[in-house]
Amino acid sequence: MQTILRAKNVQKVFGTKGNLYKALEDIDLEIKEGEFIGIMGPSGAGKSTLLNILSTIDTPSSGEIMIANQNIVRMNEEQLSDFRRNKLGFIFQDYNLLDTLTVKENILLPLALSKVPANEIEKRVNEIADTFGIREILDKYPYHISGGQKQRTAASRAIVANPSLILADEPTGALDSKSATSLLESLNALNEQNQSTIMMVTHDAYAASFCKRVLFIKDGRTYTEIHKNHQSRQEFFQKILDVLASLGGGH
Amino acid sequence: MTLFSIARKNIRQNFTNYFLYFTSMIFNIVIYFTFVTLKYNETFQATSDASPKISSAFSGAAVVLMVFVAIFIWYSNSFFTRKRKKEVGLYSLLGVRKKQIGRMLFYENFIMGILALIIGILLGPVLSKFFVSILMGVMGFEAIGDFSISLAAIVNTIMVFSLITIITSFQGYRLIYRFKLIELFQADKEGEQEPKSSFIMALLSVILVGIGYWLALQNLMESNAWKEMGLMVTPLVILATVILGTYFLFSTLTVYLLKMSRKNKRSYWKGINLIGTSQLLYRIKGNARTLTIIAVLSATTLTAVGTAYSLYYNNRSNVELANPISMMFINKDKNVTNQVRDIFSNNKNHDVIYHKSIPTLQINADVTTLKNNLFSNEMMYTVISVNDFNTLAKVQKRIDKLSLMGNEAAALDAGYYEGMSPNYIGSTISLKVNDRVENITFKSLKKYNVLNYYTASTTLVVSDQLFTQLGKETNSVKMEVYEITNEDEAKQLTKDIQLILPDEARFSSFYADYSAGMESSGLMIFMGGFLGLVFLAATGSIIYFKQLTEANSDKGRYEILHKIGVNKKEVKRSIAKQVLFVFALPLIAGIAHCSVALTALSRLMQTSLVIPVVICMGVYTCIYIVYYFLTVNAYYKIVTK
Incomplete structure (x- = not known):
């Protein structure tokens, strides 16, 4: 299977001389096509920093990052914008929907930005709306729908342009347990049926148990990594809890 | 603290x-x-x-x-x-x-x-x-x-x-x-709720503005609407309909049009149009009142400055029309006339281009046949011979020549106003000489005079034979005519001559009218211009501040856009378009209102105001553009910070 993402010796240092803080010490990471990987770790471990760097919103202090065979460290701002638009999909904790656009318009925004013809946009949006079961609310505005619906809208937007990699940042953080489960099941289905590659940063062991692999980081370093393999979700969930317990600290 | x-x-x-x-x-x-x-x-x-x-x-x-x-x-x-x-x-x-x-x-x-x-x-x-x-x-x-x-x-x-x-x-x-x-x-x-649009309100806005424009462009003399409502009420009706119409135009028509434009998916779903259109849709209604105020202020300012500037701009030609000759007076006293001649010849700043003594007749005429309500039945005219007219027209560089026979005449009416002045051509009036009358028939009308209006008023030209004949029966008066170089700087000379001439000489000069016109219209421009600039600066700063406030609340949206891969160039283009819409609306409405007002005015004044008004609008627009760019830059800085 093809490698989608390869990060090597990624370091990120904040602050100025004399007052340096290493958020990421030395991270190596490889994600293959069709993977569903979770990133976990206590608060301050560097999860968000890593995600920001992988999503090209922030730049690493040193290290190499290849996504879809492109070195994102060497790109200029314009290339990065295009790269994000074409290769990445985002799901954020606070949805990040535009409240002046309808659900449908929010979903089709990445396609519109890439100047896809209107009839093809229509087709894509309807397909995805069916996948996430939000067909009825397509013409509503974000402030009229529930949190779960918002997050499914955000997820639809993330995958509408067929990105190489979907980055999810605490997608269930603001959802009740029912909506959270429903979203995670949708992501799981997406991964299994469409072979979408998903990287999810989360606090929540329950959310992480939907992944195929979970990477733990602590103090800016890789701590350990566990695979689901043939275990049931419950067993995997238990294993994650064990690792978290050994990690210690608040998470 | x-x-x-x-x-x-x-x-x-x-x-x-x-x-x-x-x-x-x-x-x-x-x-x-x-x-x-x-x-x-x-x-x-x-x-x-x-x-x-x-x-x-x-x-x-x-x-x-x-x-x-x-x-x-x-x-x-x-x-x-x-x-x-x-x-x-x-x-x-x-x-x-x-x-x-x-x-x-x-x-x-x-x-x-x-x-x-x-x-x-x-x-x-x-x-x-x-x-x-x-x-x-x-x-x-x-x-x-x-x-x-x-x-x-x-x-x-x-x-x-x-x-x-x-x-x-x-x-x-x-x-x-x-x-x-x-x-x-x-x-x-x-x-923020998406504003509702109503086709009826949108239509109403267009109708209201339309009524206002239509009323403004009516001919004051003939329009029934003006007659019905009266000269005092109609302008108020125009103001009310146009202002109300402008408000609805901004609050409903724009919403309606933006919503319509969303229906065209091919252009709406193209790049960042999606963002710009939807943001405008949300914002425009809340801005309608401000935009209306700005549009009305712009229109008022432009009209006032445009009028003042066109008076200023047309001053020379207006004064030239009334005073085709630098200086002119009636020869009442030979000594005084000689004194004036000496003043001219001793003057070093101005050369006399030509000097003539024109024999004229001051004759009363019965003008009942001209059928003009504004005139009394008797008018005093200055009468000159066709020969003198042709000489004067020639030295005044007019390529006009008259030839009159028998009792034919020509009218020289520099203040001719279509619809107000009598219909000369074809009419016959009777000149009163001693105890008999002489009928003359107008064969031609010139909308200028070869003599100054103040000294000669409306002038009639008659054939040489008739002039000689009339001259025998009535007193002939000589008019002294001086054309000089740099007539617009003849302050001292005008003063000197004015001093020695009696009032009955009816001294008229290009300079006196010219400088008075410059003074009053210059003053109007100055005040209108600076008031206009103050209005412009104030309204500009209001739009600027409103836009920046919006930029601050849009910050989050642009952050999202940045994350999903909209590059800075696209952001800037979208902002430029969006802000342009907000700036262009009141400016275009203001210019449109002002154009209608000035069209009406120029009909009333019967002069073309196009050049001065276009200059005014150009200057106004330029300043506006500076504000526009300031706003776009500040907006961009806020949302990309």
Whole structure:
């Protein structure tokens, strides 16, 4: 299977001389096509920093990052914008929907930005709306729908342009347990049926148990990594809890 | 930390937002100061013959400015205060009393007002000197050397603006008491609702503006609508329909059109159009009132300045029409006439291009046949022979030649006004000579005269035989005609001649009319222009501030867009388009309203105002464009920070 993402010796240092803080010490990471990987770790471990760097919103202090065979460290701002638009999909904790656009318009925004013809946009949006079961609310505005619906809208937007990699940042953080489960099941289905590659940063062991692999980081370093393999979700969930317990600290 | 120092800090931190407001306030003060200075200044008034008129004109302009500035500051302050609801809520939550918050806001407004006043007073004397020299230039005066700044003007400005500042600052204080804590926190959270559009309202807006335009463009003399409603009411109806129509135009028609444009998916779903259109849709309705005010102010300013400038611009041709000859008078006394001739020949600054003595007849005529209600039945005309007409027309470089036979005549009416003046051609009038009458028939009409209007009034040209014949029966009067070089600078010469000629000589000169015209229209331009600039600066700064406030609340949206891969170029293009829409609407409406008003006016004045008005609009638009770019840049900086 093809490698989608390869990060090597990624370091990120904040602050100025004399007052340096290493958020990421030395991270190596490889994600293959069709993977569903979770990133976990206590608060301050560097999860968000890593995600920001992988999503090209922030730049690493040193290290190499290849996504879809492109070195994102060497790109200029314009290339990065295009790269994000074409290769990445985002799901954020606070949805990040535009409240002046309808659900449908929010979903089709990445396609519109890439100047896809209107009839093809229509087709894509309807397909995805069916996948996430939000067909009825397509013409509503974000402030009229529930949190779960918002997050499914955000997820639809993330995958509408067929990105190489979907980055999810605490997608269930603001959802009740029912909506959270429903979203995670949708992501799981997406991964299994469409072979979408998903990287999810989360606090929540329950959310992480939907992944195929979970990477733990602590103090800016890789701590350990566990695979689901043939275990049931419950067993995997238990294993994650064990690792978290050994990690210690608040998470 | 005292409340005062917090207030100071707030101002410093919000300075980019306040910058344009602050500048336009200073500009207001400087202009007000200039107007008041001119009102009080004696040197200036001594230069002009019409000094009481000028003084009252400046008083009037100063009052207009004062009222405008008061409204402008009032509006801006309440706007600023409202924008800071959240901050006020936070203070409240921390346990700061409303009284204290109110005092802090009072201090802020007060500091800004006083600071602007101080800078304005410091800049005032310097800039007003410069502005006055501009005024002298447009009025055709030589610069006044010892133009001093009067203490009275400074005191007046300080008093007026301190008062305005104090009153408007209190308003901020009062406003706090009307806020409820829960509202203060929800202010920003209220999900903005998509505005509803109504086809009927959109149509109504077009109809209203249409009615206003239609009424304005009617012929005053013939229109039934004007007759029905009367000359006093109709202009008010025009104003009401146009202003109301403009408001609906901005609040409903734009919403309707934007919604329609969304239906065209091919262009709406293309790139960042999606963002721009939807943001505008949400915002435009809330901006409708401001945009209407700006459009109406722009239209008023443009019309006023356009009118003043066209008077100024057409001054020379108007004066030339009434005074085709540099100087002219009736020869009443041979000695005096000789004296005048000597004055001309001794003068070194001006050469005489031609000098003629034209024999004329002053004849009363029965004009009942001309059927004109505006005239009495008898008119006094100056009559000249066709030969003299042809000579004068030739030296005045007109390629016009008359030939008249028998009792044929031509009318020279420089004040001819279509619809008001009599229909000369074909009519017959009777000239009264001694005890008999001589009928003449008009064969031709010239809308100019070869003699000055004041001396000769409307002139009739008759055939040479008839002229000789009439000359035997009535007194002939000689008119002395002098054409000189640099006629527009003949101040001293005109004065000298005026001095020795009696009133009955009916002395008329190009210079006197020209300089009077320059003075009054120059004054109008100056006042109109500066009032216009003040309005422009003020309204510009309001749009600027509103847009920046929107930029601040749009920040989150642009952050999302940045994350999902919209590059900076696209963001900038979208902002430029969006802001352009907001700026262009009132400007286009203003220009359209002004064009209609001036079209009506130019029909009334029967002159073409196109060139001067286009120049005015051009200047206005240029300044507007500067504001536009400032806004786009500031907006862009805010959302990409």
